[in-house]
Amino acid sequence: MAYLRLATLLLAWAAWEALARSGLVFQGVVPSSLTVLASAASELGSLAFYSHLWRSTEEIGVGFAVGSAAGVTLGTSMGISVFFGRMAHPYIHVLAPTPKIIFLPVLMILFGVDIGSKIAMGAISSFFPVVVATYDSVRLVPPVLLRVARSFRASRWQTVAKVYFPSMLPAIVTGMRLGLGVAIIGTLLAEIKLSNRGLGFLAIQRYESFHIPDLYAVLLIIFALAVAANIAIGRVADRLQRRHVMHAPRQVPHRYDLKEPIRGRDRP
Amino acid sequence: MAVEEPLASAFFSTLGVVFAATVAAAVAGIPAGWAMYRFPLLGKAYENWVAALFSAPLILLYPLFLVLFGRGALTIGMVGFLSGVIPVTLKTYEGFSAVPMVLVNVARSFNLPERALLAKVLLPAALPTVFTGLRLAFIYTTINVVGLEYLVNFGGLGFLVGLMYDRYDIPAMYAAVAFVLLISMLGFSAAERLERRLGRGS
Numbered sequence: 001m002a003y004l005r006l007a008t009l010l011l012a013w014a015a016w017e018a019l020a021r022s023g024l025v026f027q028g029v030v031p032s033s034l035t036v037l038a039s040a041a042s043e044l045g046s047l048a049f050y051s052h053l054w055r056s057t058e059e060i061g062v063g064f065a066v067g068s069a070a071g072v073t074l075g076t077s078m079g080i081s082v083f084f085g086r087m088a089h090p091y092i093h094v095l096a097p098t099p100k101i102i103f104l105p106v107l108m109i110l111f112g113v114d115i116g117s118k119i120a121m122g123a124i125s126s127f128f129p130v131v132v133a134t135y136d137s138v139r140l141v142p143p144v145l146l147r148v149a150r151s152f153r154a155s156r157w158q159t160v161a162k163v164y165f166p167s168m169l170p171a172i173v174t175g176m177r178l179g180l181g182v183a184i185i186g187t188l189l190a191e192i193k194l195s196n197r198g199l200g201f202l203a204i205q206r207y208e209s210f211h212i213p214d215l216y217a218v219l220l221i222i223f224a225l226a227v228a229a230n231i232a233i234g235r236v237a238d239r240l241q242r243r244h245v246m247h248a249p250r251q252v253p254h255r256y257d258l259k260e261p262i263r264g265r266d267r268p
Numbered sequence: 269m270a271v272e273e274p275l276a277s278a279f280f281s282t283l284g285v286v287f288a289a290t291v292a293a294a295v296a297g298i299p300a301g302w303a304m305y306r307f308p309l310l311g312k313a314y315e316n317w318v319a320a321l322f323s324a325p326l327i328l329l330y331p332l333f334l335v336l337f338g339r340g341a342l343t344i345g346m347v348g349f350l351s352g353v354i355p356v357t358l359k360t361y362e363g364f365s366a367v368p369m370v371l372v373n374v375a376r377s378f379n380l381p382e383r384a385l386l387a388k389v390l391l392p393a394a395l396p397t398v399f400t401g402l403r404l405a406f407i408y409t410t411i412n413v414v415g416l417e418y419l420v421n422f423g424g425l426g427f428l429v430g431l432m433y434d435r436y437d438i439p440a441m442y443a444a445v446a447f448v449l450l451i452s453m454l455g456f457s458a459a460e461r462l463e464r465r466l467g468r469g470s
Contacts, residue, residue, distance in 0.1 A: 226328075
């Protein structure tokens, strides 16, 4: 298995090199991988690259924070209040798989062509996966825990903070992982479309000035960073999941379980 | 005004590219998923890779496709195809892997040849999952095709939105955005209905 993977990688690399050196295609279009690596090294060595990187990080970070905060808030209220959930869910459900980049012109009108529209793009992109995951995760809250909270006469805020959130957290983080992925895509696409700073701008500028090896290098770096971010948040999700499994309540045998079903708003 | 613009032709142009890319994704992805099931070594080696690609920001590679295929329908279609083929492959593999061993064993005890096993047992059992893959492919292809049309100013609906913005014809731009949303919502609900019906039928 490992050999097959290694062989695939080597074969793909060899095919690329062969294509680059064969003269079948224009050399500028398919540069040798060594040239690309050299440009990647020179990009990473230049100071300007880090200012672009910082700009993108800022946009993605703020956008992702705003989008996930809104997503968690809305998703939780939709899950807890049956009425609100039934009202809002159809809209969320059909809007979630639409192409978000199409909102960019609207966002540029609302927030300007500068950093504002990029942050808004990241926020809109990450909002939908998070709100969907949060809403679904309310169903994962064990009804036993809600009954305990109720029998202790916990207030609504206490129930949300001490019962709902701890049970929902792993699923929310999984949604945030998806959200971060699409926030990166949305923000960088917005930069590609119209901006003068950021990694997306860097990539499209290299393309427009036909510095193709540099373009490949920038794309390579973006991919590496996106994968790294995904792995990092995946680690957090795994850790939360493990802790959750460890602390999750054992299933109560049915004869101790309350026969009375919980009616009303507590049930998603 | 959007009314004066070739809304219908923009719509059909986008639909055509999306349709071609989805069909290509099905044609390439279903056999790929089957191969991963049939030869477990391939499945084990590539499943994680395909899953990782599923979450990778593939559309960011579009400048590369611009370089390779030029600024045209081929580039947009290729990006659409690439984003569609991954869920089809993954879901086909998942569907085949979930076929109960009992069914396969019965078929084997009847000495069914490989081809009949595929046509009479594996495919019917895996069909609902495969269709989920196709629906996902349609969604991803639509998102990427419309997004790319907007980004490179070429083709159908996405191009129309960008054009209206550039002209600063804001009401028309909102109309075009609303139209894109409407089309994608209708498409997705139709695909979902079809999938539910198919799931019941089998």
